[in-house]
Amino acid sequence: MIAVRQRRGAILPGLSAAWLAAGLGSVVAAALVALAVGPVDLGLSSIGRELLSHVPFLDVKSPMTATEDAILWQIRAPRVALGLLVGAMLASAGAAYQGVFRNPLADPYLLGAAAGAGLGATLVIAYSHGGASRDLRPLAAFVGAMVGVGAAYLLGRSVAGRTTATLILAGVTVASFLTAVQTFVQQQNTDTVQEVYAWILGQLETSGWREVALALPYMVVSWAVLLLHRRLLDVLAVGDEEASSVGVDVSRVRLIVLAAATLGTAAAVAFSGLIAFVGIIIPHAIRLVVGTSYRIVLPLSLCFGAAFLVLADVLARTVAAPAELPIGVVTAFFGAPFFALVLRTTRMVGT
Amino acid sequence: MLRRSPMAFVAVLFALVLAACGSSQGSLSSTSSAPASTQTSATAPERIVSLSPPATESLFAIGAGDQVVAVDDQSNYPAQAPHTKLSSYQPNVEAIADYEPDLVVISYDPTDVVKGLKKLHIPVLLQAAPADLEGAYAQIEELGDVTGHSNAAAQVVTDMKSRIAGLAEGKPGAGLTVYHEISPDFYSATSQTFIGSVYTLLGAKNIADAAGGKAPDYPQLSAEYVVDSDPDVIVLSDTKCCSQSEKTVRSRPGWDQLSAVKGGDVVPVDDDIASRWGPRIVDFAEIVAQAFQDAGT
Numbered sequence: 238m239i240a241v242r243q244r245r246g247a248i249l250p251g252l253s254a255a256w257l258a259a260g261l262g263s264v265v266a267a268a269l270v271a272l273a274v275g276p277v278d279l280g281l282s283s284i285g286r287e288l289l290s291h292v293p294f295l296d297v298k299s300p301m302t303a304t305e306d307a308i309l310w311q312i313r314a315p316r317v318a319l320g321l322l323v324g325a326m327l328a329s330a331g332a333a334y335q336g337v338f339r340n341p342l343a344d345p346y347l348l349g350a351a352a353g354a355g356l357g358a359t360l361v362i363a364y365s366h367g368g369a370s371r372d373l374r375p376l377a378a379f380v381g382a383m384v385g386v387g388a389a390y391l392l393g394r395s396v397a398g399r400t401t402a403t404l405i406l407a408g409v410t411v412a413s414f415l416t417a418v419q420t421f422v423q424q425q426n427t428d429t430v431q432e433v434y435a436w437i438l439g440q441l442e443t444s445g446w447r448e449v450a451l452a453l454p455y456m457v458v459s460w461a462v463l464l465l466h467r468r469l470l471d472v473l474a475v476g477d478e479e480a481s482s483v484g485v486d487v488s489r490v491r492l493i494v495l496a497a498a499t500l501g502t503a504a505a506v507a508f509s510g511l512i513a514f515v516g517i518i519i520p521h522a523i524r525l526v527v528g529t530s531y532r533i534v535l536p537l538s539l540c541f542g543a544a545f546l547v548l549a550d551v552l553a554r555t556v557a558a559p560a561e562l563p564i565g566v567v568t569a570f571f572g573a574p575f576f577a578l579v580l581r582t583t584r585m586v587g588t
Numbered sequence: 589m590l591r592r593s594p595m596a597f598v599a600v601l602f603a604l605v606l607a608a609c610g611s612s613q614g615s616l617s618s619t620s621s622a623p624a625s626t627q628t629s630a631t632a633p634e635r636i637v638s639l640s641p642p643a644t645e646s647l648f649a650i651g652a653g654d655q656v657v658a659v660d661d662q663s664n665y666p667a668q669a670p671h672t673k674l675s676s677y678q679p680n681v682e683a684i685a686d687y688e689p690d691l692v693v694i695s696y697d698p699t700d701v702v703k704g705l706k707k708l709h710i711p712v713l714l715q716a717a718p719a720d721l722e723g724a725y726a727q728i729e730e731l732g733d734v735t736g737h738s739n740a741a742a743q744v745v746t747d748m749k750s751r752i753a754g755l756a757e758g759k760p761g762a763g764l765t766v767y768h769e770i771s772p773d774f775y776s777a778t779s780q781t782f783i784g785s786v787y788t789l790l791g792a793k794n795i796a797d798a799a800g801g802k803a804p805d806y807p808q809l810s811a812e813y814v815v816d817s818d819p820d821v822i823v824l825s826d827t828k829c830c831s832q833s834e835k836t837v838r839s840r841p842g843w844d845q846l847s848a849v850k851g852g853d854v855v856p857v858d859d860d861i862a863s864r865w866g867p868r869i870v871d872f873a874e875i876v877a878q879a880f881q882d883a884g885t
Contacts, residue, residue: 275812276810277813277816304815304818304845304846305816307842311842312811312815312841315841424678428662428677430677435773440773444841559798559799559807559813560804560810
């Protein structure tokens with residue numbers, strides 16, 4: 238287990254300006270690449286002039302037709318924005334879960350968020366035929382994720398001598414049960430099975446800016462809470478007793494961080510399905526390369542998670558263009574070798 | 589309680605499992621009457637179970653409807669077909685055998701039902717989705733041969749061919765591009781499918797073909813690619829499954845700019861006739877041919 242002890246805290250009391258710049262820069266770079274590249278070639282200079290035409294006083298005329306404009310701003314840009322949000326959310330929530338549980342394998346789906354969201358989405362896909370299905374699906378997935386994690390938390394709390402291990406076991410129990418129900422519903426309604434699988438493999442599906450606008454408020458709240466608790470997560474990392482002895486209310490911090498991470502994860506899952514791997518590899522890559530303090534891991538997970546998912550989506554959109562690949566396949570296919578490389582080329586920090 | 593008493597633990601475990609079984613006991617008892625020796629391949633089958641909606645339509649069209657004892661939950665046409673709850677996506681050998689069939693027709697075999705039925709000596713015909721209309725015709729003729737309605741099947745196929753030939757004459761789709769939508773997340777069909785072959789016969793260019801080779805025959809297209817292709821005609825075969833219509837298409841971001849939307853060439857079709865390779869595929873071709881004619885003028 239990687240102890241998230243702050244070994245390099247003396248050298249890096251907080252996040253260095255260089256790494257912060259690298260993180261933010263990678264977000265901007267990834268977003269620009271994703272705007273420029275797609276199954277439809279809009280032309281780099283054309284996109285550049287279109288972007289400049291929105292800068293006041295420059296007097297640049299956009300060369301784009303109405304259709305090209307719609308492709309860029311109504312189809313491609315919202316998808317890039319949703320990718321940024323979901324990637325940032327999954328990576329930062331993953332980092333928070335790993336901190337709360339002091340478990341390197343924890344990811345945002347650990348406590349039943351994925352299973353709950355999966356059940357919610359499957360129920361809607363299977364039983365509400367017609368257009369309502371697509372509108373209700375995010376809500377059902379969101380509610381399912383919250384209910385799943387809530388049930389796991391209550392079950393874990395009700396056990397005597399509760400530890401983080403009991404909570405994880407409660408999560409596994411709830412997740413297995415919800416997955417069983419989900420699979421049952423799916424098998425009962427096999428005519429919709431393809432839609433369910435498409436959802437489970439993850440997709441960044443947007444219809445204009447609606448999804449971005451709906452997901453953003455939950456994620457902003459989640460990020461604010463997580464970032465405010467980054468120091469407390471460092472304290473939590475040394476152990477419950479040690480944290481209590483310096484006056485930290487361990488179970489309260491744990492509940493708040495879990496609730497915030499779950500709220501954001503539920504919003505991400507609602508619009509993107511289950512995108513695997515981002516919540517695990519991004520925080521660990523940062524721990525291996527930069528440092529293990531949550532003052533570093535949380536903000537950088539936000540940045541690099543966003544950049545990683547957007548770049549993965551560029552591949553999902555272009556590798557088989559004009560056909561699409563499920564983004565969950567891309568994140569795992571390219572994420573695993575990337576993480577293997579990080580593992581091999583860095584010394585283990587703090588084991 | 590459970591921790592201290594092993595017997596109580598075992599009792600609860602069994603009670604849970606048995607309670608779950610109790611609700612489905614009906615299907616357990618019925619297996620005893622499973623047929624073993626109803627295989628009479630020399631004569632025409634008299635107890636056909638169809639787990640394939642297109643095959644159901646074909647069987648009734650060629651006059652073999654009286655021999656059909658059960659059709660699956662998706663076979664909603666014709667109305668007089670003996671509808672049951674049998675699943676075509678998850679076929680279950682026991683449930684099928686319960687009807688004592690002497691022929692089972694399926695279009696999809698995810699659970700190895702062919703092997704299971706053969707063990708019970710029940711003849712099975714697997715008719716998967718064909719790649720073109722020729723394949724569809726061949727399957728109807730095959731159904732005619734095995735059910736003893738060869739002549740009627742040949743007549744049905746001849747009629748279909750002549751109607752299709754009439755529609756294809758003059759190539760109403762010549763010079764037009766078409767986008768065939770299977771679901772609102774832009775799943776489509778290339779020319780390598782029986783749906784696509786209809787468009788090919790009518791002379792239109794299918795925008796999904798750009799995904800051919802690298803992608804499956806039923807690829808998921810990128811939204812921006814569909815918009816950029818600006819198809820002349822948009823055929824919606826997701827009107828029943830997913831409530832799509834000219835109105836929902838128009839409200840998609842960027843789609844109001846498309847020529848098909850502006851020119852009124854969004855064609856809603858019944859999902860069923862556009863996804864089944866039975867005799868009604870010609871009805872689908874008729875609607876599309878008419879739409880091409882409207883779009884061309």
